[in-house]
Amino acid sequence: MVKESNTSIKKKRKTADGEKEIQTDLYKKVVEFEEKEAVNHDSSQDAKIFFELCQDIREDLQQIHMQKKNGSAKESVFKDLQVDIFIKLCIIKKLNRIDKLKHVAGREALAIEKQKCDSIKLNYQNLVYELQHLVGEIKKCLAFKSKDEDIDLVPFEEFMKDAPKSLTEKFVKYDPEDPEQTHSLRLTRLEWELTQRKNLAQLCKSLIEDQQKLEQDLVEHREKLSALGPLLANVVKATHPLQEHLQISENERRVEHRLASLLPEALYIFYVHIAAYRSVHNIKLEVEVLGDESDALQWKEAAELSDVPNEEESEQEADTQEVEDVVKTKKRRHRKSAIQEVDPLEEKKKRLLKSHPLCVQVTAAIDEKFSLVMKLNYYDKLKIITVISEVNLPSDITANTASEILCGESVLSGLTDDDDDGRECPNPAVSYQLKRAGFTSFTQLVPEIGHPYRWAQRVCGTDFLTQQTNSSQIANSNVETVVKSLFKSLHARYDLAKQMQMLEQNMVSEVPASLDLPPILGSAPSKWSSATYHQFCQAEFTQHQIEEELVSSSDTFYSLRVSRDNAVLEAFVVIKKYYPEVAPIFALCLNFEKKRHHSLNCEDIREIERVINTSWTTGSGKESSWLLAAQVTYLCSCLDMFLETTFPAKFSQKTSFIWSSCGRNRRRPFKYKKMGTGLFTQY
């Protein structure tokens, strides 16, 4: 219908231009009106009208149809009905138009709304994009790390202390909660750090310069010194004719010193230290290097040669090589045949027990008569020092026990350690070496090779415990103590020997008057002989001392007999290594009238033992000359006292005392007081 109207309008435009304006105007108005109508019309109402009209038309048509059928129709009725139908059709047409217009309007409205929606969506997408960008930026900010965080700064307290006041002033009331202040503090500290580092770098540079300068100086000095050496040698050479002319002989010492330089390192260390010690202290000690110089030179060369291969391995190699290599093995075959002649094991043993051709001999003398000579040997394979000792006995010592106590072993064992008797090898590796070579024990070798005392290893700078070898420091710290205790031991043993010499002749050497000891009146020693640890252990009256471990097998044992009439006192005397610091220990047993009284069944003998063993204050070192004699003297008088107070009928009183017993323990008066002719009391 619109098309129709448009075409009609076009037709109208073509027909008249004058009417054109009015027509368009009208057209416009009509359109506007129609549009308005369309807008205002209720479409549901329209639909209702439409359906009613359709129904009416149908009814009308029905009516026409019916009437036509019946043939009773009148033309006018038909006509009315037809008009009615046409009118109704026109209304329907109008409705259709309105509907079309309405549809157009609705589409336009939709288009507008759609546009609006699009723009909003675009806006929204922009915003989302912006948001993502911002989030990314924030993340970047958060992940930011400044370089200064890696720098180690001076701690805050130190900074406050060391930095100039102008810097620190602001932070006196520093509040760590305040981020601004924290930041500025950090900046200041960084600045301070920078200045300090600059200063230090400068300092370092100047120090390095100094060092270089010193190094240069050193090089110069060294050059000067090395130039001095040949010059000095020339001077020494030049003095030779003069020395010869003046007959000044320094040769002996020089020879010895030359020999010393060939000594194995361990002995050399000892030689140097002992010689140095002797030169400072005024003691009767002589040091010599013994041995053949050419042997030593050979040894040295051999040692340098055999540095590389293990001997046993090379021997085995020789067997296989022999066949192929005829020319070279000439020497070896020779050697092999030599080995075949002798038992190879014997040869091995011999080699193992070969000592260095040079040895150091030390002679210690305490007077003209008595001196001790010890030779220190070095066993290269066993890596130990052994000592062979010899004693020059004075002519006045003839007794067995006395010479026994003076023998080198007795003097030297336990010089510094209690159990150092030189029978065990200080080097733990040796026992395995010996086993390989076919020896059963080290102890059986001792008489042959000498005693490897622990002190001997130490004065030569070896300590097997701490695995140090050839240490000059160890030697230095030990030489003095060893020499001192050697002399102490020598003196003590010599004094003991003198006292034993007397005892073996059944006499007691004199004791100093200051000791307040009673004279020997009744009882007297009647026998002095050496004894063994085994004998000591077998006696029934020594059990208490064994139980308390007062004696050990390394002590020296003697048996003493003191008698008066038919009363015989048997005693064991145990001499410790540390005589006189530790007084000899006596164990007593009195045989009288078929009864044995000893300290395990008789109170009084126990008391005598106590008095003899404990009433000495030792430590000054001077007791050695009288301690044993004093003990024997005291023992004799105590025995007198015991016999006279216990069996007054059988022993006439020679001693004088006031009370024969006192106290609940019926104590005997074993204490002697020099009052008048001498008096025994309990206190």
Next chain:
Amino acid sequence: MVNKLNKNFYNTVLCQAFSPCGNYLAVGDIYGVVSIFHLSRVVQADNESIITKEQLLPKYQIEVKKDYQINSLLTAKSHLLIGSVGTIYAYVWKNIRSSKNVTAAWSIDIPNKKDTFERTEVNCMLHSEKTDFIYAACDKNIYIYDLESRIAVKVLENHTDYLHSLYINGNDLISGGEDGIVNIWDLRLHKVSNKIEPYKDEKLARTEPHLGKWIGAVGGNEDYILCGGGPRLSLWHYRFLSNFTIFPIEDTGIHVAEIYQDRILAGGRSKFFYQMSFSAEVISEIPTTAVTTYSAAHQDEPFKVLTLAGSSGKIDVCNFMYKNQQLSLY
């Protein structure tokens, strides 16, 4: 290098005393030292806890008079009385226990009448609750001191040689000493009312005559007197003073003899410490560490214990039947 043989190896303990609380034991030795042991810790130790060597050593030592032997100890009220030579010293137990301010609270010098050589060893001390007197056997005499004033109340003189042991029985005081006589004193009259002389009895004599006639210990109860020493240990009727029982134990001198409940405790120069019935049946023999037992101390409260000391540096702690611990002076 340590000299293992020290003086204490040959030490001899002559007397013992418990503290008033019973937890401590004081022993006096020949070097003039009183050693205090914390006995309760040793005796009452739990089975689980092991007693260390240190707990068996003296907790504290007092050197009373150097090298003058301590012959007797007595706990009288709160004091420990120490009988040395010539003097009785008193120490307060409270101070000894705390090891603070340990000095003699007071002392009594025994009168020395004749010369400097008189033996004024205080060999035995007894305290009588009834009269609050101290009976001290010094040399030949028995001095009676009032504990409060420390004034000599009386001196009992009759013995001809020094005394070894005292025993109080009601109004009677029994004393025995080196002269071999056991005197029974009437304390109301301060006179000897009776005496016995065991050495005169042939049945009590020993095969070794040199052991002598001395009486080393006396004891008793209402009906009997117990004594021994050089002569054998024997029980006597109090009323008739006749020999009732001779104890056949192996010894060469009695130093400890006591009637305890219905038993007789005896020790001395013997390998054992004996417990016997009145009819001389041996109930127990405890082997002693000491060659001679000089002192046997026992108590029932706070714990039952018997300690034996003598010529040894060790002290045996027993439960009356066997030895279970050993205190040591070194």
